[in-house]
Amino acid sequence: MNTLSLTLHDSATMLRRDIRHSLRRFSITISGIAVPVIMMLLFVYFFGGAIGGGSGAYINYVTPGIIIMTVGSGCATTALNLCMDVSEGIITRFRTMAISRSSVLIGQVIGSLIRTMISIILITFIALLIGFRPTGEPVAWLAALGLIALLILGVTWMGVAFGLVGKTPAGANSLALIFQLLAFTSSAFVCPDSMPAGIRWFAEYQPFSPVIDTVRGLLLGTPIDGNRVILAIAWCIGLILVGYFWARAVYNRGSLK
Amino acid sequence: MMIETRGLRKSFGDHVVLDGIDLSVAEGTIFALLGPNGAGKTTTVQILSTLLRPDNGEVRVAGHDPLREPDAVRAVIGVTGQFSAVDNLLTGEENLLLMADLHHLSRAEGRKRAVALLERFDLVDAARKTPATYSGGMRRRLDLAMTLVGNPPVIFLDEPTTGLDPRSRHTMWQIIRDLVADGITILLTTQYLEEADQLADRIAVLDQGKLVAEGTPDELKRRIPGGHIRLQFADVNEMELATRTLGDGVRDENELTLQIPTDGSVRSLKDVLDRLAHEAIAVEGVTIHTPDLDDVFFALTDRTNIQKGSVR
Numbered sequence: 001m002n003t004l005s006l007t008l009h010d011s012a013t014m015l016r017r018d019i020r021h022s023l024r025r026f027s028i029t030i031s032g033i034a035v036p037v038i039m040m041l042l043f044v045y046f047f048g049g050a051i052g053g054g055s056g057a058y059i060n061y062v063t064p065g066i067i068i069m070t071v072g073s074g075c076a077t078t079a080l081n082l083c084m085d086v087s088e089g090i091i092t093r094f095r096t097m098a099i100s101r102s103s104v105l106i107g108q109v110i111g112s113l114i115r116t117m118i119s120i121i122l123i124t125f126i127a128l129l130i131g132f133r134p135t136g137e138p139v140a141w142l143a144a145l146g147l148i149a150l151l152i153l154g155v156t157w158m159g160v161a162f163g164l165v166g167k168t169p170a171g172a173n174s175l176a177l178i179f180q181l182l183a184f185t186s187s188a189f190v191c192p193d194s195m196p197a198g199i200r201w202f203a204e205y206q207p208f209s210p211v212i213d214t215v216r217g218l219l220l221g222t223p224i225d226g227n228r229v230i231l232a233i234a235w236c237i238g239l240i241l242v243g244y245f246w247a248r249a250v251y252n253r254g255s256l257k
Numbered sequence: 258m259m260i261e262t263r264g265l266r267k268s269f270g271d272h273v274v275l276d277g278i279d280l281s282v283a284e285g286t287i288f289a290l291l292g293p294n295g296a297g298k299t300t301t302v303q304i305l306s307t308l309l310r311p312d313n314g315e316v317r318v319a320g321h322d323p324l325r326e327p328d329a330v331r332a333v334i335g336v337t338g339q340f341s342a343v344d345n346l347l348t349g350e351e352n353l354l355l356m357a358d359l360h361h362l363s364r365a366e367g368r369k370r371a372v373a374l375l376e377r378f379d380l381v382d383a384a385r386k387t388p389a390t391y392s393g394g395m396r397r398r399l400d401l402a403m404t405l406v407g408n409p410p411v412i413f414l415d416e417p418t419t420g421l422d423p424r425s426r427h428t429m430w431q432i433i434r435d436l437v438a439d440g441i442t443i444l445l446t447t448q449y450l451e452e453a454d455q456l457a458d459r460i461a462v463l464d465q466g467k468l469v470a471e472g473t474p475d476e477l478k479r480r481i482p483g484g485h486i487r488l489q490f491a492d493v494n495e496m497e498l499a500t501r502t503l504g505d506g507v508r509d510e511n512e513l514t515l516q517i518p519t520d521g522s523v524r525s526l527k528d529v530l531d532r533l534a535h536e537a538i539a540v541e542g543v544t545i546h547t548p549d550l551d552d553v554f555f556a557l558t559d560r561t562n563i564q565k566g567s568v569r
Contacts, residue, residue, distance in 0.1 A: 010359060013355065013359055020347060020351070088345055090343065092342065093336065096308060096336045097407075098332040
């Protein structure tokens with residue numbers, strides 16, 4: 001077997017394992033989906049009136065933000081999964097086997113991508129039910145989905161690294177909290193224009209905001225700033241690269257190749 | 258030789274864990290690495306199983322260098338023990354099938370081996386349950402079964418019975434004997450002299466990163482005192498009399514005890530008691546101590562210290 005087909009074969013095995021884990025830990029999987037749904041209902045029905053005027057308009061503003069928030073909370077699940085594998089020692093077993101080294105991590109990342117995508121589709125569906133009215137073309141929808149997938153990959157690879165460096169599940173979880181906080185300090189819920197200068201600068205240029213703004217423009221058919229799109233893609237690719245190389249370095253630490 | 262090391266060294270910072278280890282394990286034999294916690298047993302296994310990079314020294318596993326051909330080594334080894342483990346969210350059967358998939362076996366072949374291993378390790382009833390419901394012994398058996406899915410010719414067992422009850426320990430011993438009967442080479446680490454004695458063809462005694470003795474169980478036992486008889490007295494006079502009668506021995510004035518070296522036989526015990534009875538010396542209590550790991554280390558490490566002293 002050559003390196004590529006070995007990687008594909010072993011990653012598929014690891015993906016099957018990850019999916020089985022998601023089904024076995026069904027309560028955790030469900031709560032991962034339920035939390036963003038609750039947040040959406042909270043923002044639309046409780047805070048929405050105060051923040052955005054009529055709730056009809058605000059749900060259009062907030063749904064892209066909730067979608068990206070879901071991506072952020074997927075990071076914690078990935079980090080926890082990896083951390084459990086390390087503490088149970090099964091990762092060590094994999095490291096003594098003649099399998100593709102990266103498959104252990106790739107399986108987790110693809111599993112997480114599938115999980116988060118399912119959550120996002122469900123959330124979009126519920127948003128449509130309660131008044132979300134996107135006006136974007138199908139091509140724009142596909143572009144938005146592609147950008148979201150790119151962000152999921154970035155956040156998940158960071159989650160893999162967090163899970164490997166976090167010594168305990170609590171430690172891994174608190175590292176992953178960074179991405180949950182990023183959602184709240186972005187343009188997800190309110191427009192950064194209303195923020196004080198320094199915080200506004202952070203809110204505009206942190207990883208989530210350019211992605212949210214671009215997805216919002218694509219789904220609602222509003223004008224999109226080209227620089228924001230480039231910044232969004234750059235952040236996603238940056239997160240993927242940092243997360244991937246960091247995770248790989250930690251995974252191979254002390255051992256050979 | 259299936260496993261060979263020459264001058265193996267490993268330090269973590271200032272702490273020297275392995276200080277020049279030479280090992281040779283012949284094909285189809287059990288080699289026991291005997292030592293207390295912190296002696297370097299696990300570190301040795303980690304280096305041999307490609308998990309750790311040695312600082313210095315030559316290593317060969319089935320002729321392959323773990324540094325240059327880690328995947329060739331991984332293809333011939335199986336690792337079970339302290340740091341190996343099972344997937345707690347998969348059932349016993351799914352754990353074995355996961356291993357079969359990772360060894361790139363066909364679905365039919367994977368099922369066949371899983372069924373055979375479940376039967377062989379008495380896990381048929383537990384096959385559809387997750388390891389969370391297993392006893393300690395069952396977990397170890399599943400762990401070892403997972404290692405065997407790939408039919409590895411070399412197996413590292415890192416403290417395979419630590420924490421097991423006596424019955425599970427004996428079951429595990431029988432399993433290990435059966436493995437070697439199939440021609441598998443086993444490197445076993447243990448803290449128990451009895452375990453090494455029961456299973457191993459050769460034993461190496463490891464202490465603070467150095468090999469202090471190596472040989473067959475019989476050769477080693479000849480170097481270790483055969484234990485001692487401990488006599489308890491009511492007063493100093495009786496102890497004085499006993500010391501004069503029996504000749505050699507270690508006296509403890511505070512505890513009023515006398516330790517007499519013995520080969521552990523009933524005859525030698527009877528001989529000591531007969532001589533005491535002949536002189537009408539009153540003994541409060543007698544205890545017999547067979548050599549344990551403490552005796553082995555005391556004897557072997559002490560001897561090395563003396564050798565060092567004479568060189569200086």
